[in-house]
Amino acid sequence: MEARGLIKRYGDREALRGVDLVAEPGEVVGIIGPNGAGKTTLLSILAEIVKPDGGSVESPNGSVGWVPQQAALYRRLTVEENLLLFARLEGHDDPAGSVEEMLELTGLGERRRETVARLSGGNQQRVNIAIGLLSRPSVLLLDEPSVGLDPRQRARLWEFVSGLAGAGTTVIFSTHDIQEAERYGQRLLVLADGESLFDGLAEELREAVRAEAPEAADRDFETAFVAYLHHRGH
Amino acid sequence: MRWLLLKDLQVLRRSPLQAVLLVAYPVLIAVLVGFAISREPEKPRVAFLNEVPTGTRVSVGGQQLPAAGVDDRVCARVQCVRVEDRAEAVEKVESGDVLAALVLPEDLVSRINSLSTLTPRTPKVEVLVNEEDPVKARLVDERISNLLAQANLAIARRIVVEGGRYLDLLIDGGQLRVAGLAVQVLGLRATAQILTALEPALPPGPLRTSLRQVTNFASRARDNLDVAEPLIERLAQPVEVKKEVVDGSSPPLEIFAIAVAATLTLAFVTVLLVAGSLALEREENAFPRLTRGLVSPLALLGEKVLLGMAVGLVVTLLMLAGLQFFVPLQWDRFGLWLLAVLAGGAALAAAGAALGAAAREVRAVSLLAFMVTLPIAFLSLVPSGAIGGGLFDLIEIVTAVFPFKPALEAMTAALDSAGPAIGGPLLHLALLVAGYGLIARLALRRFAAV
Numbered sequence: 215m216e217a218r219g220l221i222k223r224y225g226d227r228e229a230l231r232g233v234d235l236v237a238e239p240g241e242v243v244g245i246i247g248p249n250g251a252g253k254t255t256l257l258s259i260l261a262e263i264v265k266p267d268g269g270s271v272e273s274p275n276g277s278v279g280w281v282p283q284q285a286a287l288y289r290r291l292t293v294e295e296n297l298l299l300f301a302r303l304e305g306h307d308d309p310a311g312s313v314e315e316m317l318e319l320t321g322l323g324e325r326r327r328e329t330v331a332r333l334s335g336g337n338q339q340r341v342n343i344a345i346g347l348l349s350r351p352s353v354l355l356l357d358e359p360s361v362g363l364d365p366r367q368r369a370r371l372w373e374f375v376s377g378l379a380g381a382g383t384t385v386i387f388s389t390h391d392i393q394e395a396e397r398y399g400q401r402l403l404v405l406a407d408g409e410s411l412f413d414g415l416a417e418e419l420r421e422a423v424r425a426e427a428p429e430a431a432d433r434d435f436e437t438a439f440v441a442y443l444h445h446r447g448h
Numbered sequence: 449m450r451w452l453l454l455k456d457l458q459v460l461r462r463s464p465l466q467a468v469l470l471v472a473y474p475v476l477i478a479v480l481v482g483f484a485i486s487r488e489p490e491k492p493r494v495a496f497l498n499e500v501p502t503g504t505r506v507s508v509g510g511q512q513l514p515a516a517g518v519d520d521r522v523c524a525r526v527q528c529v530r531v532e533d534r535a536e537a538v539e540k541v542e543s544g545d546v547l548a549a550l551v552l553p554e555d556l557v558s559r560i561n562s563l564s565t566l567t568p569r570t571p572k573v574e575v576l577v578n579e580e581d582p583v584k585a586r587l588v589d590e591r592i593s594n595l596l597a598q599a600n601l602a603i604a605r606r607i608v609v610e611g612g613r614y615l616d617l618l619i620d621g622g623q624l625r626v627a628g629l630a631v632q633v634l635g636l637r638a639t640a641q642i643l644t645a646l647e648p649a650l651p652p653g654p655l656r657t658s659l660r661q662v663t664n665f666a667s668r669a670r671d672n673l674d675v676a677e678p679l680i681e682r683l684a685q686p687v688e689v690k691k692e693v694v695d696g697s698s699p700p701l702e703i704f705a706i707a708v709a710a711t712l713t714l715a716f717v718t719v720l721l722v723a724g725s726l727a728l729e730r731e732e733n734a735f736p737r738l739t740r741g742l743v744s745p746l747a748l749l750g751e752k753v754l755l756g757m758a759v760g761l762v763v764t765l766l767m768l769a770g771l772q773f774f775v776p777l778q779w780d781r782f783g784l785w786l787l788a789v790l791a792g793g794a795a796l797a798a799a800g801a802a803l804g805a806a807a808r809e810v811r812a813v814s815l816l817a818f819m820v821t822l823p824i825a826f827l828s829l830v831p832s833g834a835i836g837g838g839l840f841d842l843i844e845i846v847t848a849v850f851p852f853k854p855a856l857e858a859m860t861a862a863l864d865s866a867g868p869a870i871g872g873p874l875l876h877l878a879l880l881v882a883g884y885g886l887i888a889r890l891a892l893r894r895f896a897a898v
Contacts, residue, residue, distance in 0.1 A: 263736050280740060286733040288455065290462040295455075302451040303742040329462065345737070 215260065215278070215353050215384060221268030222255050222408075229255045231408045232269070237386055237401075239274070239352065242379045244399025245388040248443065251405040253388035254283065257357045260386065274384070279351030283358045285342040289331035293322050293341050296330060300345045316344040320374070336367030340374075347378070354378060356387035360394060372398050392439045396420075406448035452743065452751045453758075456725055460759075470720060471763050475713055492588045494526040495537040495549035495576075504557045506603065521598075522550060525591045534574075541576045548588045549576040560603060608680055615677050619670050636673070640666035700864070702775045707860040709771070711792060712825055714764045714859075715852050718756035718793050719800035719817045726752050726804030726888075727813040745892045749801050749885065756797030757790055764789050778865055788862035788870065792855030795877040798884035799851055805891030821852070828853040851880045 215237045222230040230252045237243045245253045258264040260271060261280035287296045297316055301309035317323040320340045330338055339359060346354060356375070360368045375398070379385050389395050395402055396416045404412035404419065412419055424431040427441035460467050498519060522528060529546050531537045537549035551574040559571035575592055579585035617624055621635025634642075643663040650656040729735040729748070739745055768777060768785065800817060807813035828847045832840055847853040858873035 258736075261740065263740055280737070282733055282736065284733045286737040288459060288732055288734060290459045291455065295458060299451055299455050300737075300742070303738070 215274060215386070216272045217256075217260060217269065219269035220256065220259055220266050220271070222252070222259065222264065223267050229408050230259070230266070231410075233403075233405065233408070233410045234413070235260075235386075235403055237353070237384045239384055240379055240382045242375070242385045242387070242398060242400045243403060244395035244401070245386065245403045245405060246390065246392055246395040246399075247405035247411075248390060248448070250407070251390075252408040253390075253405055254357055255408075256405065257355050257386065257388055260353075261355050274352050277349040277351045279346040279349060279354040281343050281346035281354070281356045281359060283361060285330075285338045287330055287338070287341055287345060290329060292327050292329050293317070293333070294326040296341060297344060297348065301348050304349050306348070312348055316348060319347070320344040334367070335362045336364065336371070339363060339367075339371065343371075343374070351383065353384040353386065356385065358388055358390070360389065360391070368394075392436045396435065406443055406446065409448075411443070411446055411448075449743070449747055449751045449754070452738075452748070453755055456751075456755050459725075459728070460721075470717060473716065475763070475767055479709060491525070491527040492548070492591065493529055493546045494522075494588065494592075495531045495540045495546045496522055496526075496528040497531050497534060497537050497549065497551045499554040500552050500556050501554065506557055506560050506606070518552065518599075522595060525595055526550075526588070538576060541578045544578060547578050547585060548592065550574070550592060551576070563603075563607065611680050612677050615673055615680070619673050636666050636670040640670060703864045703867075704860060706768070706771050706775060706777070707856055707863050708829065710764050710768055710789075710863075711852065711856040711859050713767050714760045714789060714792055714855065715796050715821050715825060716818075717763050718760040718796040719803065719821050720814060721759055722752045722756035722797045722800030723804035723807070723813045723817040724810050725755060726801055727807055727810045730808060731810050746889060749805075749888050749892065752801050752804070753794060753797040753881075753885075756800055757793040760793040760797070761786075761789050764793075777863065781862060781865065784862035784870060785859075787874070788855070788858040791874050791877045792851065792858055795851035795880040795884065796855060798881045798888065801888035802884045802891060805888045805894070820850070824850040825852050828856060848876070849880075851877060851884075854880065 215235070217233070217235045220230050220233045220235075221228070233252070233256060235243070235245075235256070245256060247253055255264060257280075259266045260273075261278060262271075262273075263280070288299070291299070294313060294317070297313040298309055301312045306312045317326055320343065322337065322340055322344065325333065325337065330341060333341065339362075343354075343356070343359065346356075354375075359375075360371055363371060372394075375385055375387070387399070396419070399416060401414065402412065402416055402419050403410060412422055414422075420435065423435070423438045423442040426445045427438055430438040430441035496519070500518075519528075529540065531540060531549070534551055537551060540546045541549050553572065553574065556571055556573065559569045562569045563571070573596065577585065577588060616622070617633050617635065619636050621633050621638050624631045624633050640663055643659060643666060647656065647659055647663065650659060726749075729738065735748075738748060743751075765785075771777070803817050803820065804813050807816055824847060827843050828850075830840070830843055835843075854873045854876035857868070858870055858877060861867045861870035861873060
């Protein structure tokens with residue numbers, strides 16, 4: 215997936231200012247930045263939900279799966295009914311077969327007949343991701359997927375996502391948790407106030423932070439990162 | 449679209465309380481409104497004392513009129529509480545047990561009979577009132593005044609008929625019974641003929657001239673009395689009412705009540721369901737996921753309108769079938785009912801979609817739908833002439849913009865075979881479907897905002 219010079223304005227406010235992003239097959243790219251940095255706007259443009267005011271997006275062959283930050287599913291329907299509905303709407307030849315596949319992949323088979331409203335936040339997020347994966351996308355966009363999850367659920371989520379990437383799916387996720395991004399993102403894109411500040415490997419980001427904010431270099435990475443943003447005027 | 453429709457029905461089935469309320473509440477309101485409109489006002493309790501001796505009849509010109517059935521007539525208009533005497537009537541009025549008392553005195557009939565004699569006495573009835581409740585007091589006044597007006601008119605007509613008989617006797621002659629004896633009356637016509645025949649037998653001179661004057665008088669009197677008879681008849685009811693319907697044809701009250709009840713049910717079910725269902729897509733964050741290539745916003749709107757029409761149709765038809773037990777309906781007009789319910793449902797559902805697209809939450813949109821539908825429904829029932837002209841024009845505009853009134857007109861036309869044509873309301877509804885559909889589609893753009 216390749217995006218070049220993306221610009222998005224909401225009235226007078228510029229949400230994105232010429233942002234570039236390139237992701238290779240099987241790569242896990244983390245988009246980090248404080249609240250209001252433009253992370254969700256960037257993912258929404260990549261998912262073709264929001265049209266950019268400038269720039270271009272080239273998607274690979276095959277569909278792009280999108281998992282929004284808040285679970286986009288029907289809480290009064292069961293896990294199985296939710297999956298079946300979206301499989302039917304996507305026009306699968308064998309919707310029931312696709313549902314079985316997703317239930318197995320996400321480990322939700324035993325909870326298939328439970329209404330989503332009764333599931334924990336973590337399991338709701340798994341269903342949310344399962345719907346995003348129904349079309350077997352070559353690119354999966356995850357908008358802050360671990361928000362509201364406890365550490366155990368978070369670990370299971372990333373184990374699952376890593377498995378997808380290992381199978382060749384490109385994963386682009388957003389987060390404001392710098393440590394999570396560093397741990398799971400093979401490559402990181404730092405956004406602040408709609409501006410792209412950094413694009414590179416996690417180790418390279420550490421070096422950039424040290425170079426930009428040497429006074430915070432011996433402190434924890436999150437504090438150093440905040441100092442880095444401050445130095446860059448954000 | 450069918451999978452979304454199935455999903456919405458599944459969601460509805462999973463919320464039994466909501467589904468029951470959605471159906472039961474409007475049906476309850478509709479039935480209450482139907483009752484309120486179709487039921488006659490409560491009859492006021494009135495103490496009734498008839499002191500006229502049994503078997504006494506009004507007689508005019510020696511002829512007894514048929515029994516008037518006064519007791520039945522009075523008690524048909526008010527709730528009669530029989531009392532034994534005037535004191536009991538006064539006591540009941542004072543205690544508030546009854547709002548009024550009507551006393552027909554013993555000499556009422558003899559006084560009526562005296563009207564056709566040389567010594568007429570005015571007949572009187574006595575009304576004792578308790579005006580503690582101004583609304584009911586006015587009702588009592590109206591009922592009793594109306595009753596007395598009818599009685600006066602009936603008596604006047606009888607007197608006129610008898611007077612006419614006397615005039616005929618005077619003009620044409622005939623037999624008159626006086627104190628049981630038959631008396632032959634010659635009549636003006638025969639008098640004039642006899643006098644005309646006698647005239648040649650008299651020699652010319654003052655006697656013959658006088659006879660001619662008498663003959664002329666008899667002829668003129670006969671001619672003028674011929675004209676007088678219809679004039680006297682007019683005295684009984686000098687002003688006639690000529691009713692001409694120049695605009696609108698009102699259906700029977702019970703049909704109108706059913707149409708109101710059915711339209712109210714249809715309006716609440718479709719507007720609330722569609723508005724809530726569309727807002728739910730946003731509340732569940734499903735809208736962006738759905739419209740990301742799976743369903744177009746227009747198709748989603750179409751599905752919601754279809755959902756509203758389908759559920760509205762089922763609930764309204766069930767309600768009509770239930771009302772069939774109370775009021776016979778013309779089932780041979782079922783096709784028109786279907787047309788009216790579907791067209792009304794489509795317009796109301798489109799309005800619901802516009803409301804649903806404008807709000808963010810299901811609760812907010814439900815409240816909004818309720819707050820819009822209920823006052824519009826009541827405004828649609830305000831008849832012309834009940835309020836000032838300017839205000840009524842404003843209400844006409846407001847109610848024309850919302851689909852309730854045209855839906856009610858379509859339903860009334862469908863239910864009443866003698867009612868107005870259904871074409872106009874259907875066209876009106878079609879325009880509203882297009883208008884609200886456009887508003888909903890534009891409002892849906894806000895849904896996509898992240």
